[in-house]
């Protein structure tokens with residue numbers, strides 16, 4: 001099947017993208033409004049960009065329902081700071097509550113029952129239930145499209161990592177203790193319990209004929 005996006009409804013292209021880009025990690029983002037109301041929302045258009053310095057990005061889209069900018073984006077524009085909290089399966093349902101379109105005056109910590117704890121370096125609080133929090137400062141905001149389901153890129157430098165001692169050893173995070181979840185299309189999520197390892201080859205180890213025909217088993 002060939003799909004030329006311009007010939008299709010953008011809502012179907014969105015459906016396609018969330019099935020194509022899988023599995024996606026989830027940035028559970030805490031922000032605070034200029035008036036001091038905390039906000040929480042999950043974003044799975046999320047990845048790391050740089051380790052030196054550590055920079056992550058995620059994408060709040062323009063709301064499909066009314067074409068408005070999401071509270072997370074407005075708060076980051078106003079305050080220039082946010083926290084990315086890693087989602088574990090134990091509080092996935094509470095994370096999901098925060099994906100409802102609450103009006104800006106609703107404190108989504110209260111709405112979800114999650115616990116705010118003060119951050120060290122930024123104004124938005126961290127999520128206590130999360131085993132890993134990244135305190136971030138906005139370094140760049142790129143509006144890619146202002147149409148419904150268009151998106152912006154929020155680039156943030158991680159100023160401080162908070163990591164539960166029980167799940168880190170020599171900078172290595174133990175997924176059996178973190179229980180991270182990923183998002184697939186629609187309402188479907190995945191665990192990371194079915195894993196396999198592959199060491200990266202050195203280029204000298206791969207023979208040219210294997211590059212053409214694939215490695216021999």
Ligand SMILES: Cc1cc2nc3c(=O)[nH]c(=O)nc-3n(C[C@H](O)[C@H](O)[C@H](O)COP(=O)(O)O)c2cc1C
Pocket residue numbers: 026039040041042043044045046059060061062069070071072073095096098099100101102183
């Ligand atoms: C797991 C999950 C991932 C999501 N990922 C995104 C995303 O990458 N971009 C986006 O704009 N909305 C995403 N959403 C929807 C937002 O969380 C939702 O629009 C939320 O109401 C935004 O809240 P806010 O207005 O408080 O910022 C996601 C929802 C869920 C449940």
